[in-house]
Amino acid sequence: MKTGKTYNGLLAFLVNLAIISMFSASAFAVDDGARAYWKGRDGTQGVSVQYLNLNMQASDSQQFDPGQYIYANSDAEANIFIANYVRHMTLFNRPSSLAVNLAGGSVDVDVSGAVAGFLPPGVSVGDSFSQSASGYADPSIQYVINLFGTPPLKANFDLLDYEPTWTIDAAVMLGLPVGEYDDDKLVNLGLNRWFGRIALPIKYHFGVFTRGYMKSLELIPSVWLFAENDDFLGQKLENDPMWQIEAHLTNDFTPSFFGSLDLLYRSGFQSEINGVEVGDDLDIGNLGFTFNYQATDNLAIRTSYSSNVFGDNDLDNSIIRMQFVYGWHRDMENMKKLQGGH
Amino acid sequence: MKHEEKDNRSEVARRTFVKSAIILALSLGLSITSTVSGLFIGTGVAAQQNKRPNILLIVADDMGYSDLGSYGGEINTPVLDNLAQKGTRYTDFYVSPTCSVTRSMLLSGTDNHVAGLGNMGELNAPNQVGKPGYEGVLNKRVATVASLLQDNGYHTYMAGKWHLGVKADEIPHARGFERDFSTLVGGGSHFDSQWNIEWQTPKMPYTEDGRPVEKLPRDFYSSKNYTDKTIQFIKEGRNDGKPFFAYMAFTAPHGPLQVPDDWLRRYKNRYDEGWDTIRKERLARMQELGIVDKGVNTANRLFFLPRASQLAVGARKIQGRKMEIFASMVEYMDDQIGRVFDYLKEIGEYDNTVVIFFSDNGAEGNDLRGMYSGQPGTAGFMHAVNNFAENGHNSIGRKGTYSEYGPAWAQVGMTPFRIYKGWVSEGGTRSPLIVSGPGVQSAGEINKEAVLHVMDIAPTILELAGVQHPSTYRGREIAPMQGKSWVGMLAGSTQSPRGPGDWLGWELFGNRAIRQGDWKISWLYQPFGTYDWQLFNLADDPGEQYDLSDKFPDKKKELVTLWDEYVEMNGVIIGERSPFEGAKKALPDSVPEFDNYPPVRGMEAIPHKKLLELRNK
Numbered sequence: 001m002k003t004g005k006t007y008n009g010l011l012a013f014l015v016n017l018a019i020i021s022m023f024s025a026s027a028f029a030v031d032d033g034a035r036a037y038w039k040g041r042d043g044t045q046g047v048s049v050q051y052l053n054l055n056m057q058a059s060d061s062q063q064f065d066p067g068q069y070i071y072a073n074s075d076a077e078a079n080i081f082i083a084n085y086v087r088h089m090t091l092f093n094r095p096s097s098l099a100v101n102l103a104g105g106s107v108d109v110d111v112s113g114a115v116a117g118f119l120p121p122g123v124s125v126g127d128s129f130s131q132s133a134s135g136y137a138d139p140s141i142q143y144v145i146n147l148f149g150t151p152p153l154k155a156n157f158d159l160l161d162y163e164p165t166w167t168i169d170a171a172v173m174l175g176l177p178v179g180e181y182d183d184d185k186l187v188n189l190g191l192n193r194w195f196g197r198i199a200l201p202i203k204y205h206f207g208v209f210t211r212g213y214m215k216s217l218e219l220i221p222s223v224w225l226f227a228e229n230d231d232f233l234g235q236k237l238e239n240d241p242m243w244q245i246e247a248h249l250t251n252d253f254t255p256s257f258f259g260s261l262d263l264l265y266r267s268g269f270q271s272e273i274n275g276v277e278v279g280d281d282l283d284i285g286n287l288g289f290t291f292n293y294q295a296t297d298n299l300a301i302r303t304s305y306s307s308n309v310f311g312d313n314d315l316d317n318s319i320i321r322m323q324f325v326y327g328w329h330r331d332m333e334n335m336k337k338l339q340g341g342h
Numbered sequence: 343m344k345h346e347e348k349d350n351r352s353e354v355a356r357r358t359f360v361k362s363a364i365i366l367a368l369s370l371g372l373s374i375t376s377t378v379s380g381l382f383i384g385t386g387v388a389a390q391q392n393k394r395p396n397i398l399l400i401v402a403d404d405m406g407y408s409d410l411g412s413y414g415g416e417i418n419t420p421v422l423d424n425l426a427q428k429g430t431r432y433t434d435f436y437v438s439p440t441c442s443v444t445r446s447m448l449l450s451g452t453d454n455h456v457a458g459l460g461n462m463g464e465l466n467a468p469n470q471v472g473k474p475g476y477e478g479v480l481n482k483r484v485a486t487v488a489s490l491l492q493d494n495g496y497h498t499y500m501a502g503k504w505h506l507g508v509k510a511d512e513i514p515h516a517r518g519f520e521r522d523f524s525t526l527v528g529g530g531s532h533f534d535s536q537w538n539i540e541w542q543t544p545k546m547p548y549t550e551d552g553r554p555v556e557k558l559p560r561d562f563y564s565s566k567n568y569t570d571k572t573i574q575f576i577k578e579g580r581n582d583g584k585p586f587f588a589y590m591a592f593t594a595p596h597g598p599l600q601v602p603d604d605w606l607r608r609y610k611n612r613y614d615e616g617w618d619t620i621r622k623e624r625l626a627r628m629q630e631l632g633i634v635d636k637g638v639n640t641a642n643r644l645f646f647l648p649r650a651s652q653l654a655v656g657a658r659k660i661q662g663r664k665m666e667i668f669a670s671m672v673e674y675m676d677d678q679i680g681r682v683f684d685y686l687k688e689i690g691e692y693d694n695t696v697v698i699f700f701s702d703n704g705a706e707g708n709d710l711r712g713m714y715s716g717q718p719g720t721a722g723f724m725h726a727v728n729n730f731a732e733n734g735h736n737s738i739g740r741k742g743t744y745s746e747y748g749p750a751w752a753q754v755g756m757t758p759f760r761i762y763k764g765w766v767s768e769g770g771t772r773s774p775l776i777v778s779g780p781g782v783q784s785a786g787e788i789n790k791e792a793v794l795h796v797m798d799i800a801p802t803i804l805e806l807a808g809v810q811h812p813s814t815y816r817g818r819e820i821a822p823m824q825g826k827s828w829v830g831m832l833a834g835s836t837q838s839p840r841g842p843g844d845w846l847g848w849e850l851f852g853n854r855a856i857r858q859g860d861w862k863i864s865w866l867y868q869p870f871g872t873y874d875w876q877l878f879n880l881a882d883d884p885g886e887q888y889d890l891s892d893k894f895p896d897k898k899k900e901l902v903t904l905w906d907e908y909v910e911m912n913g914v915i916i917g918e919r920s921p922f923e924g925a926k927k928a929l930p931d932s933v934p935e936f937d938n939y940p941p942v943r944g945m946e947a948i949p950h951k952k953l954l955e956l957r958n959k
Contacts, residue, residue: 156656160663160735161611210734255734 032220033304033323034248034260034290037144037169037201039095039162040088042154043329047085050302050323052105054078057316073113076187080105080137090152096145103179106134109187120186120233135180137189142173144201156331163209171199171222183231193237194227212255220246224269235273242269242282248290256294262306263287285310288319297332300325394495395780396695397587397803398686400679401448402672403441403503403529403596404763405774406705406755409672413774414628414757416612416620417669421680422776425697427786429778430832433633435794436857439763439770439850441528441702442505444796445591448702449506449517450484451800451811451823455849455912457484459506464528464540465851467917475913479507480517485815487800488518491587494809499575500524501568502591508547515552521579523550523571525564525593529710531729532593532600533741534562539598539714541725563602564593565671569678573685580689587803590682595671597710598730598744605670606739612669613662616650617750618643620665624757632788634884640758641769641885645869647750648933660735664747665754667739696779696806698799704770707752707762711744713921760886761870764922766848766855767886768862781806783834792838793857795846797825805829845901847908852920856901856908862886863901867922869929875902 040046056076086099112128123129149167153159179190199222207215224242243266250260265285271278288306295301302325307318409415412426438444438454446459454460455475461467463478470476480486488498500519504526507513514522530538530546536558538546548555550571559567572590579586613620621643628634643649650658679699686692711730716722730744738745752762752769759768775794778785804811805827814820826839845858853871855864860881865871876889877898891898908914 156654157614157659160656160659163607163736208734208736208740210736212732212734213737 031246031262031264031286031306032199032201033302033321034218034250034262034292035216035258037167037171037203037218037220038216039146039150039153039167040097040327041156041159041329042088042090042095042152043331044088044327045086045329046325046327048083048323048325050082050084050321052078052080052082053320054080055318073115074109074111076107076109078105078107088153090154091145093152094146095150095153096143099142099144101140101142103137103139104135104189105137106132107187107189108132121184131185131187133180133182133185133187133189135189136178138175138177138179138191138195140173140175142171142197144169144171149203164203164205167203167205169199169201171197171201173197173199183233186233191226191229192231193229195224197222197224199223207252212252214250214252214258216248216250218246218248218250220244222246232273236275238272238275240268240270240281243267258292260290260292260304261287262290262304264306265311280312283311284308284315284317286317286319297336298326298328300327393694394585394807396585396686396691397491397496397806398590398682398695398697399448399588399799399803400590400697400699401445401502401592402675402699402701403591403593404703404706405595405672405701406752406757407701407759407769407772407774408624408628408633408757409669409705409755410774412631412776413633414624414631416623416627417609417672419673419676421676421683422699425683425699425778426776429697429776429782430784430786431633431788432775432777432792432794433788433790434792435700435773435775435796436771436846436848437700437703437773437796438848439703439766439853441503441596443850444702445504445506446480446484447795447797447825448799449480449486449488450821451487451797451804451825452484452821453797453824453847453912455914456821456824457481460913460915461850461917465921467919469918470915473913473915476915479509479512482818483821485812485820486518487803488514488587488589489815490518490804490809490811491807492518492520494807495584496807497521497575497579497584497586498589499572499579499586500589500591501571501575502564502589503528503593503596504591508543513549513552515549519589521551521575523555523568524548524591529593529596529598531598531741532564534558534560535729535741537725537729539710539744541714541716541722544725544729565675565678566602568592569681572682576685576689576691580691585694585807587807590679592675592678594675595668597706597746599664599667599671599739599747600741600743601667601670601674601739603740605674606667608673609666609669611659611662611666613665613751614655614659616653616658616662617647617665617754618650621754621757624754628757632790634758638758638881639883639885639887641753641756641760641887644749644753644761645932646930647753650750652933660738661748661750663735663738664745665751667745668747668751670739694780696777696782696803698802699774699776700796701773704759704761704763704765704772705752705755706746707749708764709746709748711746715744758885764851765866765870766850766853766864767866767870768880768884771848771855777828777832781829782832789831789837792828792831793840793844793846793859794828794838795825797823798828798839799825801825801827802829802832845904847905847912849908849914849916851922852916853922854905854916856904858901858904861897861901863898863905867920868926870925877901 058074080103082101082103084099084101086097088097110130114123114125114127147168147170149164151158173196175195177191177193181188181190181192199220201220203216203218205216207213222244226239229237245265247263248260250258252258266282269282285308286306287309288304290302290304292300292302302323304321308316407413409417410419410422412423412431440462442462443454443459446454446457450457458475458477458479458481460475461470466476466478492498498519500514500522504514504524505528508526513526514524526547527538527543536545538544568590572588576586625640629636683692686695714722715726730742732742737743756762756769759772761767761769763770801823806829811823828839830836831839842859845856848855853866855862860879862878862880863875865875875898877891877894878886879890
């Protein structure tokens with residue numbers, strides 16, 4: 001016979017439903033990540049902490065990362081921590097999110113056989129030298145708004161009707177030049193200039209939009225824009241816009257576990273120092289993968305790896321990422337309190 | 343030809359040919375004065391034979407009384423609504439509270455306790471096991487209407503649910519259907535995944551023309567494929583000029599609620615406001631149509647069901663989503679029936695086809711999924727784990743899910759009656775009935791006079807086909823049919839095949855009932871009943887709300903005497919165990935009602951938009 005369990009089971013169901021997405025902030029220097037632009041219910045908040053290990057071997061003068069200048073014949077290793085806070089909201093009756101990113105860590109560079117050009121103080125051509133930097137990187141803030149395909153998600157029952165197919169967002173990010181910067185160093189964590197990004201994340205959801213069956217193809221074309229760094233080893237550094245396309249093919253393996261194939265391609269970003277072009281345009285393509293495990297209703301653990309497999313061969317790099325995301329929504333937390341009794 | 347009946351086929355065919363010729367001649371001779379005459383008068387034997395009507399018998403599975411548009415439902419059922427306009431709707435048509443029991447009476451024309459389904463085979467009580475009438479399959483004390491028609495010049499086809507036995511001599515092909523595509527069991531996946539709701543037989547067994555079907559096509563969906571097969575059978579058999587009897591036993595909208603993906607959102611948000619609003623709207627339409635009289639007592643919301651407005655909107659939406667899928671299943675079935683009608687029109691047979699449509703029992707409000715998936719540690723539980731554990735809200739209605747819409751929506755389906763499938767209340771035993779075709783008078787009318795029973799269908803079909811029910815069949819004595827032919831009623835010569843003294847009886851799972859005229863007594867397990875007989879007057883109180891036992895003790899006594907007669911006549915054995923004996927404990931407590939709830943006065947449910955407005959204030 002029927003019992004009341006139909007209604008009791010609903011609570012746990014709604015808890016699971018509420019926090020669809022908690023990733024919504026671009027991490028400086030790497031891709032946004034799979035499912036970064038999935039929408040959460042209005043009022044959902046998330047905090048993410050991630051650790052990144054970047055390794056790079058440059059055989060020619062190249063740039064690495066937006067705004068950084070990497071010396072030729074160098075090996076670099078960076079260990080970066082990024083903290084991120086995101087809040088989903090409804091603005092202009094559209095699902096939106098606002099994220100703040102703080103980053104810091106250290107970068108170590110070993111150069112064998114310095115070439116003529118931009119030599120740090122006390123370094124001569126042919127010298128081998130090392131440099132390192134540590135501290136805060138430039139913080140950034142990002143606002144994302146859905147343009148198409150997602151209704152306002154103000155309440156749980158809005159999520160019940162949410163079965164997206166095509167969605168298009170607009171994302172605007174602004175970086176603030178307040179990070180660690182030493183104008184005597186070739187290597188810094190801060191950029192010493194304003195920078196920003198405009199992105200148009202596009203997603204197609206296929207499969208059943210319920211945990212365990214979700215699949216998506218995500219394309220995030222974007223352009224990075226940089227102001228001028230007027231004190232790059234005493235010189236003026238300018239860069240053309242950097243064009244970037246990020247793609248993810250994601251698939252739920254179980255209700256609490258998904259994976260993604262990741263692609264990141266960057267081009268443009270021609271550097272000019274004192275008005276003279278140096279180095280080449282970027283042409284770096286990374287492929288990688290991500291695994292994400294939803295450990296509890298609130299906590300997700302994510303890891304990813306990528307390395308450059310196409311584009312210019314002069315710059316090898318690999319990125320390992322470990323990320324913890326904790327998300328919550330007031331209603332869900334209160335529901336759990338009630339369910340827990342007195 | 344492995345079994346005995348098939349071994350004797352040629353001899354039987356010879357005998358039945360002679361017999362049918364005699365019967366035909368007799369019926370022709372009588373036809374000038376009989377009620378059949380108005381339907382099929384011909385000028386000679388050949389012409390008469392050619393004019394015998396095709397019979398298309400369509401049965402829905404667990405569909406509610408008020409689901410069709412022509413019975414007040416909001417579900418889009420244009421094909422059956424048109425059929426109702428062309429034919430006649432009946433308001434007081436009775437079936438059994440569960441499906442195999444109804445089907446046994448449908449095909450045999452006699453009471454289920456005689457035909458072998460005194461109880462559902464799966465649920466026989468220990469004291470019923472092995473007793474005559476409790477074989478759990480359609481027994482050999484009866485001959486099916488299909489067998490009799492097959493022996494008398496009809497093509498006999500079946501597609502859909504059998505549920506009357508799985509052994510070689512129990513399956514459709516052995517019980518009179520020359521062509522069949524059937525699932526032999528009570529329910530399971532509507533898709534090719536083929537899982538059965540019962541773990542004992544993990545895969546639903548299907549047969550085609552008597553042979554097991556090893557694998558279903560990947561794009562299988564029950565209603566579509568049963569329709570495909572029906573059309574195929576008619577097409578392949580039509581060249582010899584013989585009429586056909588086609589039995590379309592849809593498994594929709596029986597749970598699991600499943601429908602092809604492109605039909606999943608056909609009723610998106612249609613049921614968000616909850617069951618109270620929909621039930622109220624249905625009742626209003628039923629009264630407007632004349633299905634239900636104004637001013638009569640309708641059943642209250644069952645005591646353990648909350649007002650829909652007491653549910654959080656999200657919960658209401660999830661409950662509504664299930665009803666959306668149910669509605670899609672009904673509409674899909676309607677659409678498929680339309681395909682058969684279109685084909686019959688294409689080949690010029692539609693106007694020579696009598697169509698009978700009904701549902702096998704009341705809408706399903708029990709937790710079958712819970713019952714069959716058992717408790718952790720049981721085989722049933724592991725069966726559920728392997729086959730239908732998926733429960734995401736956007737998964738409802740898809741493969742791998744087993745959703746039911748529960749008692750609240752079932753009660754909507756059975757508006758204005760009490761309770762639902764499984765019980766011998768009106769909510770378990772009333773079904774919509776539409777009959778249309780050659781000779782059916784009163785097109786578009788609603789007949790509220792006739793008290794009809796599913797046992798009547800076999801004698802009706804036989805009379806339409808000019809076939810007499812024999813006392814022996816293939817060397818064995820068979821039980822007489824207890825049903826009453828409707829042919830006179832269809833022709834308009836009478837309003838009902840039953841007179842004031844006729845009565846109907848039911849017993850299933852220990853619950854029991856008798857109806858005579860407008861009076862009904864019923865004995866139900868608690869909490870719906872009192873473990874005692876209750877007396878209702880259905881003319882004023884179709885919702886069975888007011889027990890008149892104290893007011894009319896003699897009437898009650900009179901009907902209880904009929905119950906004793908029913909037991910004696912049919913060999914009823916009350917089971918010493920019943921699936922409903924624990925119902926009182928299993929059902930939740932009463933839901934409290936508050937005068938000042940819902941917060942917006944005068945509204946049965948808070949519409950979605952209104953709630954958003956309130957929320958944003």
